[in-house]
Amino acid sequence: MVIRSLWILFAVLLAGLTCSAHAEASVEADGRGRPITLWHAYRGAEQQALQNTLSAWKLRQVETLAVPYDAYAAKLAAAIKLGQGPDLFIDAHERLGNYRSRKLVAPVGDALSDPDAFLPQAMAAIRHGGQAYGVPLSQKCVALFFNPTWVKAPPLYLEGLNAALRQPLPTGSFLLAYENGNAYAHAALLHGFGGRFLDDHDGFAFLGPPAESSLIFARDLVTRGEVPENADGALVTTLFRSGKAAFAISGPWLAADLSAAKIPYGISVLPRLKATGQPLRPFLTIEAVMLTPRGAARSEVRALARYLGGRDAAKRRQKLARVDSARRDVVPDEKDHVLRAFRQQAAQAVVMPSSLAMQAVWEPARRALRQVLSARSDAGPALRQAQRRFADVRRPPPAPRSPTPWLLALGGLMLLASWRLYRRARDAEFREAVRRSMPAYAYVIHAVIAIGVLVVLPLLAGALIALYAGQPGEMYFVGAAHFLSLVTARGGDLLGSGSFYVVLFVTVLWTALNLVCHLAIGLSLGVLLARPVLRGRALYRVLLIIPWAVPSYVTALAWKGMFHRQFGAVTGLIHQLNRVFGTEMEPIAWFSRFSTALTANVATNVWLGFPFIMVVTMAALTAVPREVLDAATVDGATRWQRLRRVTLPMIRPTMLPAVLLGAIWTFNMFNVVFLVSGGEPDGQTDILVSEAYRWAFTRGAQYGYAAAYAVLIFFLLAGSTFFAARWRDRASSREAALAGGVS
Amino acid sequence: MAAITVRDLVKRFGDTTVLDGVSLEVPDGAFGVLVGPSGCGKSTLLRLLAGLEEPTAGRILFGERDVTDAEPRDRDIAMVFQSYALYPHLSVEKNLAFGLEIRKVDPDEIRDRVATVGDMLGLTTLLQRMPSELSGGQRQRVAMGRAIVRRPEVFMFDEPLSNLDAALRGQVRVDIRRLHSELQTTSVYVTHDQVEAMTLADVMFVMNEGKIEQAGAPLTIFNRPATRFVAGFLGSPPMSFIDAKIAHSSEGCVARIVAKEDELCLPLDPSVYREALADGQPVVLGLRPHEIRVVDSAAPLRARVLLSEKLGSETHVYASLAGTEITVRVDGELSLQEGQELGLDIEAAAIHLFDPETGKSWW
Known part of the structure; x- marks a missing residue:
């Protein structure tokens, strides 16, 4: 019954997908009737100026989409590859190299009818190999x-x-x-x-x-x-x-x-x-209208780009948004010293390489x-x-490898697996067991599908990227080359800066320091707050859970500010101490030495992490019966002996999973490392995840290499969790069924 | 070893007075039992003796030593808890050794003492087990062992048998009594079970509402309850109480039970009789079920059977005597029907008299 309804649901979904795909195809065929879509990252006055300019253009309806700047390039690339992108978009010229190499932009053709109308630096910025890839709008520099x-x-x-x-x-x-x-x-x-x-x-x-x-x-x-x-x-x-x-x-x-x-x-x-x-x-940035290959093929899109780069639109922009136009014939007002200064500066700026x-x-x-x-x-x-x-x-990307050996190995594994499955399926008892558990499968199938689609598939896809190299869209198979390059520190010094081993060591050190501090502070506060005699206990609890409730990046940024050498709160404190005690302590440049930068990171993360251990401790302590503690008291144990020899061993089984979880969170605590020290000094405080991030997003989009990092992180964590669980099982075999012993 | 002396002990939790001026004395080497219903303060008294709570007022002495402000570890006591309170993360052996290790006893001696106690309590084969792997009775013995191995000056027991089934309870009760006669250590035992109290105690303290109602040897208290509360608390089935008035007549003093349909007279023992009991003085009569005999139905004292409970060796009969429900214990063989009339015989010496106002006995 359940199976059948699932099939019906599946069929309905399939039908729906087919219909929508069909509908889209019909729109595609009738491309000339479509409105023009324009993407931009403007806000405020610039966005209003753009809308104002567009409202004066009557040729065809224009749909605009304001995309947040941070996600702009990634969204553009993804949407254009899927055929969902805009016809034209506004962006800074320095991204043209990236866009060109990924074929996200096309030469603008007749959209740029009068190149001489633009300032020479603007034209230099958007030209490549004799072709113009954008219609300049404005220029920006310091x-x-x-x-x-x-x-x-x-x-x-x-x-x-x-x-x-x-x-x-x-x-x-x-x-x-x-x-x-x-x-x-x-x-x-x-x-x-x-x-x-x-x-x-x-x-x-x-x-x-x-x-x-x-x-x-x-x-x-x-x-x-x-x-x-x-x-x-x-x-x-x-x-x-x-x-x-x-x-x-x-x-x-x-x-x-x-x-x-x-x-x-x-x-x-x-x-x-x-x-x-x-x-x-200074560097000069030219903002330009760029055309996607699809948009460049439409004459009305080119006409819109021509219009946006034209004199009339430029004047509107200058008047409404007060931006410096890239056109020769639109000069700033005599009285506008600001725009005039910027125009003068732009003339002697260096066009940023694209x-x-x-x-x-x-x-x-x-x-x-x-x-x-x-x-x-x-x-x-x-x-x-x-x-x-x-x-x-x-460094040159790894050479393409034939995936054949990998496919053969995979095929072999699958053959082996199917052979074993076949052997088992011949066993009547196994078949009977499967038949009996069919209803159970029917109950879990939706969860399996959901987790498969939402967790397992993306995980596998991410892991697969580690076997590929090249820019998105043009990736090719390289086998284990990334992993080899990783474990050999890219052919450099194994213990040199940025080597996997050094970063791993820093990550382990970072995790260990954090865990020790989390446990020390969390346990102490948990034990303290669990005491029934403490006055105002509820208030303290709430106050101490607040660091946990505040989003971690807010906390991280606040702490980063506190550690600023000249303006931070810590420096203020040092000055105050100097004033009160007449000492001459120097303000600390927190992020200029490894030890202090790591200390700053750890302090921030301890602040973020101790409430979790504290809450778990308080919960675990409720499972310690008063009579057992009384027994220890009568047996002559001091407060400290009771804690160390009775309370802590008794809450250990509850604490261990929490500590393990805390360790994994800390191991992957990107926010704090990225926002507080940002890897300073010189990348020494980067941990594995922040290093993987840098390979993916600040070092020329080496997604394959970053994915190899991610896969190694996964195996490291999975392995250590496995061994921690084994160790715990061994340790607690003697403490089996603790709850039973208490009753 | 030491006698335990408690003087005017008061314990308040906020506005609630749990102990209201308790004084008692357990002689050196004696087995003292605190008995009373739930909430009477007996467990609090024990925790005060152990040092787990601090008294609001009053003194506690072990022998000559004032321990009122002493920490538990300085009192040299050992305690057996209701839930046994074994350390769940330690083996039986480690549980036994814990208190000695804390006190930094020589490891060889610890081994010897644990072995001896293991022998004494039949724990030898269980020493390596974890508490979770033991039955209730075994845990109870470990808890006892943990107390004994310490060789303390005073043993304390907080309802140690209440988590055991009835058969085991009887056996362990005997074991405790035997251990005490071997060790001769001053002990304080808290229970709400009168059978435990009666069988174990050298000296018994019946507690009610934060006060000691009566102290003394168990049989003395049973036979001569000082208050209506004590009389009702001890004895199973419990004593029956009947409201009555004193009447003097030619035959001596009688208690007249006035009821709607009936008026009965019970003769009172001249040795009990007090001239002070004036004619018409209201009293409460206390009758123990085993001291009422059933005679033939022509007897002057007659009751109607309401219900009977057959326990095998005996039968408890609930009957109406002049409108008041009383309990009579009869032979197990006797067959009685509901509504049947019974003739009763009550010896004058078996009748207890209590003041209806104060509950005090008129002995």
Whole structure:
């Protein structure tokens, strides 16, 4: 009965799928009647400007979809491959290399009817091999902001920032704020020294005297206390807005923020370097309309792209969203100093390379930058290490292998399995057993299907990726090459930075430290809160469970803020202690040494994890009868002896699964590691999952390699869980049926 | 070994007074039993003696030593709990050795003492088992062993037999009595079971509502209950109570039972009689079921059978005597019908008299 209804359900589902597929096919055939779909990642004023522009275009209905920026590229790729993507989309030009290699974009053809109408840098950004792959809309780069309260006039030279001040800055203020730990922000300095990140053949060029000089210059700014260390975008904004930074290097987003808050500010092009006489040249990003291959084939889509890149639309955008147009004939208003400064800056900016190799530059460059800024390494060695890392990421993918031996082995296994099944099926007793359990199978089949589809299949698919290499959509079989490369540390030093073994060691250390702290704190608090005499017990319980109830990334970000060397709460505490006790403790640069960075991570994760052990302890303690503790008291045991010799052994069987679970969670605790230390210093505090993440998402989308990491993590965890269970069974065979002994 | 002396012990939990000025004395080497219904405070008294609770007021002395404020481990006591309270994660051997290990006794001596106690209680073959692998009776013996092996000054038992079945209970009761006569250790035993109390006690304390109603040797208390509560609590089936009034007549003093349809007179023993009992004084008569004899139905004292329970060797008859229900214990062979009239004979000496106001005996 159940089986039959399942079949009916299956048939209905199948019919439904067929119908919807058919409906879609008919729409496809009638493509010319379809509305045009446009994707973008705009918000606020820019989104309104886009809608306004589109409303003036009457040729055909346009459907727009605003996709969050973080997921933009991934969603685009997935949707376009499935034929569900937009006809055209708006994105930054530096992703064109990626899109082109995956055939997500097509040349724009007659959508760009008048190339000379656009600024030369904009055209350079979207051209590749003589073809235009986008219609430029706007350009974005950073410029120099200054606070008129402190600054007379913007200086000519970067070395002359101090001289441009009306009066010396009070302590606690900075001369200049910029995201100095960020390779993108550092680019301006690098270019000013005559260096660059990539050469013309996609080779690593962040090397040599210009690069070294730029790093040393950036470090000296921090050493002299003129620039705050480890500043991110939020800190730059905060410092400048609150008047604690006389200058800031930032983009149009800061301008929008300041204008909205009605804070007076000045803006100019970035100054020159006295050392080279050259101007600082930031990276330039061109936002452009790009066409998918399907969209490029439709003339009305090309017409829409032409319209969006046209003079009228550009004027609307400039007026409504105050963005700098990429067109020559749309110039900023005479009175708009901000836009004029940005346009002037864009003219002397460096168009960001759009090749895939650029993706492999960011992380090694950032690490080298941070090593030098925190004075952990000299510029030369740091850059050479960055070059090695770049080469590591850009190493040629493994050669394709024939899947035949694998398929043969798989086939052999399946033959063996079916042979055994056949042997068993001939056994009448087995057949009878199967027949008898049919009703039971009918009851669990829906759960098996659901778990199969939702858990097992994705797991297998993920694991299978580990046997493939190449970009999504063009993956090819490489067998166990990724695993070999992993366990041989990609041919490098087995105990070198980024080697699987080193990361594994850090992961195990991280897990062990966390477990010890979780247990020590969780058990103590659990035992304390389980005491019936404690006043206000319910209140403490709620308070102590709060860290667990707050989303972990919120906690992680809060702790990261507390560990900031200059502005963190811990530093505040140290200053306070110094003031009260007259000591001279130095603020700790938490993320510049492995030990302190790991401590910061562990502190955060302990805060997140102890409530779980505490709650389990309190629950486990209810199973310890009072009479047993009384018996121990009468037997002469002290409070400590009762805890150690009676209570703890009795709650152990309940605690073990919780501890095991906690260990697995900690082993895979991506949030804390990624958000608090972010692998600092120099990737040393990365654990296996965060390392796998970096291979997948920051090192040129090496999904196969990342999947190999994931498969190894899975086997490590499955293996250790298995052995832990075995060990526990052996240990508790003597304590069998504990509950029975209590009654 | 030591005598136990308790003086004016008071224990309150918040507003609830559990013990209200209890004083008692268990002589050195004696077996004292605290007996009373649930909630009378006997277990709390035991926990105070063990040091598991702190008294609100009063003193506790072991011999000459004031232990009122001493920690349990400094009192040199051993205790057997109702649930046995064995350590579930330790083998029988480790359970027995636990208290000695805590007290840092020499390991060789621990082995000897555990072996001796194992022999004494027949636990030798069970030493390596876990508590969960033992039957209820075996666990009980381990709990006893754990107390004995310590050789304490005082043994305490908190209803140790209540989790055993009836047959085993009788046997273990005998074992406890035998062990006590061997060891001669001062013991305090808490129970709500009057049979345990009667059979085990050298000195018995009947407790009710946080107070000791009567203390003394079990038989003395049984024969001369000081209050109506004690009289009703001890004895099975329990004593029957009848409201009556004193009347003096030519034959001496009688208790007149006035009922709707009837008026009966019971002669009172002259040795019991007090001149102070005025004519018309209301009293409560207490009659133990085994002291009422059934005679032929022509006797002046007559009751009507309501119900009879045949237990084999004896039969309990519930009968109505002048409108009041009484219990009579008769021979098992006697066959009685519901509604049948019985003639009863009650010896004057067997009648207990209680004050209906205070419940005190008029002895």
